[in-house]
Amino acid sequence: MTRSFRPTARPTAMEGRAVARPRAVTKTLIEGHNGAGTVRRTVLPGGLRIITETVPTVRSVTFGIWARVGSRDETPALNGATHYLEHLLFKGTRRRSALDISAAVDTVGGEMNAFTAKEYTCYYARVLDADLPLAIDVVCDMLTGSLIDPGEVEAERGVILEEIAMTEDDPGDCVHDLFTQTLLGDSPLGRPVLGTVETVKALTRDRIARFYRRHYDPTRLVVTAAGNLSHADVVRQVRTAFERAGALTRADAQPVPHRTGERAVRAAGRIDLLDRRTEQAHLVLGMPGVSRLDERRWALGVLSSALGGGMSSRLFQEVREKRGLAYSVYSYTSAFADCGLFGVYAGCRPGQINDVLAICRDQLAQVAADGLTDEEVHRAIGQLAGSTVLGLEDTGAVMHRLGKGELCWGRQMSLDEMLDRIRAVTPQDVREVAAEVLGRRPSLSVIGPLNGRQAGRLEEAVS
Known part of the structure; x- marks a missing residue:
C-alpha cells in the first residue's frame, strides 16, 4: 500500500521558540x-x-x-x-x-x-x-x-x-x-x-x-x-x-495557472454513421464553435438559445411543433480552453431522419446568411439571463461556478457581471457570430438503424 504524499516534519524549536507556520x-x-x-x-x-x-x-x-x-x-x-x-x-x-x-x-x-x-x-x-x-x-x-x-x-x-x-x-x-x-x-x-x-x-x-x-x-x-x-x-x-497528510511540504510552491492556448479543430464536412438496431435515429449536426476564453462566447450562447434553447426556439418550432418529427431537438455549445463545438441534436424515427436533417441544415444556413430578428435576440437574452440566475439557486451550483472560475478562467465573476455580459449582447453581435460559426461546413454524427440508401442521402446532405 502506498500514499501519494510524504509526511510533513513536525515543527521544531529554535532558540527556545517554535518555527512560525x-x-x-x-x-x-x-x-x-x-x-x-x-x-x-x-x-x-x-x-x-x-x-x-x-x-x-x-x-x-x-x-x-x-x-x-x-x-x-x-x-x-x-x-x-x-x-x-x-x-x-x-x-x-x-x-x-x-x-x-x-x-x-x-x-x-x-x-x-x-x-x-x-x-x-x-x-x-x-x-x-x-x-x-x-x-x-x-x-x-x-x-x-x-x-x-x-x-x-x-x-x-x-x-x-x-x-x-x-x-x-x-x-x-x-x-x-x-x-x-x-x-x-x-x-x-x-x-x-x-x-x-x-x-x-x-x-x-x-x-x-x-x-x-x-x-x-x-x-x-x-x-x-x-x-x-x-x-x-x-x-x-x-x-x-x-x-x-503531509501534502503541503513546499512552502514556496505556486498554483498551476488555468489552461490557455489554441488548437485547430478537425476539418469540417465529416460524417460518422454508426449502425445500431435502435427504435430512434439520433443525430448531431454541427461545426467548430469558440473557446471558453473567446469574448464571442456570450453572443454564441444567445444564438444557441434562440436556435434551440427552449420551446419558442426556431428548431423546436420547426421540427416538433409544426411538423411533429421529433420529441427532442435542441442546440448546444461545448467550450474548452483552446477550441469549442456548436451542435444541434435531434432524435426521431429512422424513416424521418433525412427530413429532420434537412430542416436543421436549412435553419442553420438561413441564420448564418440573414441572422436572427431583434425580437428573437431579445427573447433569447431574457431566457439565458433567467436560466443563469435560476441555475445558481443552490449551493452545489455556486460551488461549481467557483471551481470553474478558478480553473477555467483564472478569475471569479459575480452573478451581476455575468448578467451584464449577457444583456450587453446586441443583435449585430449575434449576426456576426452566426455568420462566422454557422457559415462553416457542418459535420454530422448519426447512431441508428440506417440502410444503404439512407446513409447515402445523409452523406449528400453534408457534402
Whole structure:
C-alpha cells in the first residue's frame, strides 16, 4: 500500500521558540451585501487554493475539491485513467475504508459524488452547515491519502466496464461522444472520458498510482465551498487536513495557472454513421464553435438559445411543433480552453431522419446568411439571463461556478457581471457570430438503424 504524499516534519524549536507556520494569503474577490455572496480566496503555502462564497440564508454547505486534470491530459494508452482514478479515491485511505467514507456522509444525511470532465475532475459533498467539518475531513482524506489498493483496482475495473456498456446502450448520450470524435478526431479532446474497453482493461495499478501522484499535487488542486460558512474556518480545517497528510511540504510552491492556448479543430464536412438496431435515429449536426476564453462566447450562447434553447426556439418550432418529427431537438455549445463545438441534436424515427436533417441544415444556413430578428435576440437574452440566475439557486451550483472560475478562467465573476455580459449582447453581435460559426461546413454524427440508401442521402446532405 502506498500514499501519494510524504509526511510533513513536525515543527521544531529554535532558540527556545517554535518555527512560525508560513502565512496564507487571503483576498476578497467579490464583496457581497451584508456578507451574503462574498467570495474570498486564500492561497496556502504549498500552492493550494481555497475559494468560498458565503450564503447565510441556507442551512447547507457544498464542499468540493477540483483537480486540474481531465481526459485531455491522458496519453492514448492512459485513456480512461482520470475517470478510473475518480472511482478509486472512494475506495479507501489509511484512515478510512470504502465503507467508512460512504457511511460518514450517509450518517448525517448528506450526499457525496464526483465527476470527470475533459479538463478537470471534481469531488464534492453537500451537508448541513453543522456537518461541514466532517465533509472537509472526509473529502480531503480521499484526495490526499488514497491507497489505490490493488484489489480495489481489479474490482472497480468491472464497474467501469459496466459503465461503458451502459453509456453505449444509450444512443442519445453516445452520439455526443461520437460527434466530439468526428470533429476532434483521435486527439486527447476527441477521445471518450470513460476510455474504451481495451484501454480500461489494460490499465495497471502502478500506472494509475503514478498518474495520481503527478496530477493530485496541491498546486493543481482548488478547494471550493458555498453555503452558510465561515471562510476562516474552512481555511483552517482544510489546512489542518492537508498538513496532517503531509501534502503541503513546499512552502514556496505556486498554483498551476488555468489552461490557455489554441488548437485547430478537425476539418469540417465529416460524417460518422454508426449502425445500431435502435427504435430512434439520433443525430448531431454541427461545426467548430469558440473557446471558453473567446469574448464571442456570450453572443454564441444567445444564438444557441434562440436556435434551440427552449420551446419558442426556431428548431423546436420547426421540427416538433409544426411538423411533429421529433420529441427532442435542441442546440448546444461545448467550450474548452483552446477550441469549442456548436451542435444541434435531434432524435426521431429512422424513416424521418433525412427530413429532420434537412430542416436543421436549412435553419442553420438561413441564420448564418440573414441572422436572427431583434425580437428573437431579445427573447433569447431574457431566457439565458433567467436560466443563469435560476441555475445558481443552490449551493452545489455556486460551488461549481467557483471551481470553474478558478480553473477555467483564472478569475471569479459575480452573478451581476455575468448578467451584464449577457444583456450587453446586441443583435449585430449575434449576426456576426452566426455568420462566422454557422457559415462553416457542418459535420454530422448519426447512431441508428440506417440502410444503404439512407446513409447515402445523409452523406449528400453534408457534402
